[in-house]
Amino acid sequence: MINVGEVTETNKMIEKENLDVRTITLGISLLDCIDSDINKVNENIYNKITTLAKDLVKTGEDIEKEYGIPVVNKRISVTPIALVGGAACKSSADFVSIAKTLDKAAKTVGVNFLGGYSALVSKGMTKADELLIRSIPEALSCTDIVCSSINVGSTKTGINMDAVRLLGDVIKDTATLTKEQDSLGCAKLVVFCNAPDDNPFMAGAFHGVTEADAIINVGVSGPGVVKTALESVRGESFEVLCETIKKTAFKVTRVGQLVAKEASNRLDVPFGIIDLSLAPTPAIGDSVADILHEIGVEYAGAPGTTAALALLNDQVKKGGIMASSYVGGLSGAFIPVSEDQGMIDAVEAGALTLEKLEAMTCVCSVGLDMIAIPGDTKNTTISGIIADEMAIGMINQKTTAVRIIPVIGKKVGDTVEFGGLLGYAPVMPVNGFDCSAFVNRGGRIPAPVHSFKN
Amino acid sequence: MEKAAEKSIITVVGKDTVGIIAKVCTYLSEHEINVLDISQTIVQDYFNMMMIVDMRNSNQSFFDTSKGLEELGEKIGVSIKCQKEEIFENMHRI
Numbered sequence: 001m002i003n004v005g006e007v008t009e010t011n012k013m014i015e016k017e018n019l020d021v022r023t024i025t026l027g028i029s030l031l032d033c034i035d036s037d038i039n040k041v042n043e044n045i046y047n048k049i050t051t052l053a054k055d056l057v058k059t060g061e062d063i064e065k066e067y068g069i070p071v072v073n074k075r076i077s078v079t080p081i082a083l084v085g086g087a088a089c090k091s092s093a094d095f096v097s098i099a100k101t102l103d104k105a106a107k108t109v110g111v112n113f114l115g116g117y118s119a120l121v122s123k124g125m126t127k128a129d130e131l132l133i134r135s136i137p138e139a140l141s142c143t144d145i146v147c148s149s150i151n152v153g154s155t156k157t158g159i160n161m162d163a164v165r166l167l168g169d170v171i172k173d174t175a176t177l178t179k180e181q182d183s184l185g186c187a188k189l190v191v192f193c194n195a196p197d198d199n200p201f202m203a204g205a206f207h208g209v210t211e212a213d214a215i216i217n218v219g220v221s222g223p224g225v226v227k228t229a230l231e232s233v234r235g236e237s238f239e240v241l242c243e244t245i246k247k248t249a250f251k252v253t254r255v256g257q258l259v260a261k262e263a264s265n266r267l268d269v270p271f272g273i274i275d276l277s278l279a280p281t282p283a284i285g286d287s288v289a290d291i292l293h294e295i296g297v298e299y300a301g302a303p304g305t306t307a308a309l310a311l312l313n314d315q316v317k318k319g320g321i322m323a324s325s326y327v328g329g330l331s332g333a334f335i336p337v338s339e340d341q342g343m344i345d346a347v348e349a350g351a352l353t354l355e356k357l358e359a360m361t362c363v364c365s366v367g368l369d370m371i372a373i374p375g376d377t378k379n380t381t382i383s384g385i386i387a388d389e390m391a392i393g394m395i396n397q398k399t400t401a402v403r404i405i406p407v408i409g410k411k412v413g414d415t416v417e418f419g420g421l422l423g424y425a426p427v428m429p430v431n432g433f434d435c436s437a438f439v440n441r442g443g444r445i446p447a448p449v450h451s452f453k454n
Numbered sequence: 455m456e457k458a459a460e461k462s463i464i465t466v467v468g469k470d471t472v473g474i475i476a477k478v479c480t481y482l483s484e485h486e487i488n489v490l491d492i493s494q495t496i497v498q499d500y501f502n503m504m505m506i507v508d509m510r511n512s513n514q515s516f517f518d519t520s521k522g523l524e525e526l527g528e529k530i531g532v533s534i535k536c537q538k539e540e541i542f543e544n545m546h547r548i
Contacts, residue, residue: 001491001506002463002506002539002542002543002546003493004493004495004502004504006542006545006546007463007465007504007542008465008502008504009546010541010542010545010546011465011535062517065517065520066516066517066520066537066538067537067538067540067541068535068536068537068541069541251545251546254544254545255541255544255545257544258540258541258544
């Protein structure tokens, strides 16, 4: 029988330490919506989404009430639209019409975000892929809750540098088209290397072609819970530290597993995976940087940060893996800047730079995330930053991503406000030396050798 | 066939006053909810109670019970929370 201590512990995690289920994401395959007539495609997409996802939000809310655990977001991921629209879309405008349909369908069913305005171009771009990528600035500025992601590289294929160069322009254009809202459009666009097919987190979620017709993926979170647990082991050895993180991650993940199973049963959609991630929010105490501080670095970015993050990420996985039957997605600690008050403080204190963040991405999921840079940063420099991050993913056989926001009209030291879960961010300096000759070469970086690891 | 137990955990937290348990139990009995276990402590005048109840024969839905208890709590000045047992089972038992 459950005892008072256990009930109190769980409820304290929920009420005081921001334990929540970050997202229930319903993955929907749109492959059966393909048609050569663009109007028909739009109609099929709208009907499929609004039919399959009609009870998603209510189910999430019911689970929330019954178990007393907040289910913060209910989201949808769909098949990469470049594949779905390829047969019908003759222009970027055609793709934009699909983006509008997705936005409308998502709003009809009441979800927070819909991801999958995507293309997978790790080796090469088809005509449709390129049209979709070129349509992104327009698509993200005329929709509200559609998210876009592009996979430009993988360990098996190398990096598609033509796409990387194109995305430098696309990110800048997206920033320009949404400059009235502090270039918010770029917060809905992620560039990936080794993108997972089953990621429930935005903005990078899409429903991979290896997936079933519909699937429930759940993302758990609880940086505040880990931080509070670590407060009780201050000064103890690494063994005690790691054990504490593992136990906490186990408990957090078990809640996610329960919610995922329930959602799957009630919606009659198979359960896919649990994404074991520490996803911070701007709320006080819900911060990964605060965990790093508790582990022992003054600010995120101080020497020791990369090692602290590496052990944190690994222990979260070790604890979480036993708690769930299926683990997938991104699974690790997220280190977005604008969504994490501790990270923002570290940047403002001068402890955390873009270069240190890049080093940290070598040992955790996911990458350079929600980083505001000056609006006059050159397009080729943005491409260079992307190429660096993709190379880390390619060589280390991990997922890496870039979600960077060149804020038009803002310079280093200014602050941008995105609002809600996206938070606010100080504009960070970028290394100003030129890389255009590198970026403009064209072609692709070959796949790396898989032996002789050093 | 007899219905399986539908266990829920009710937690009551607030300033101690006369009749908290009585009022909560009256509400539960009115709605055919069986109390399986009660444990209760008072720390510095603060009342802290946990009840394990079985709702299988309840004459109203879980949501109505949960809402009803919440409203009752507001009336007597304590916070009452009702959650299905699985969340605790899953978190604390392997």
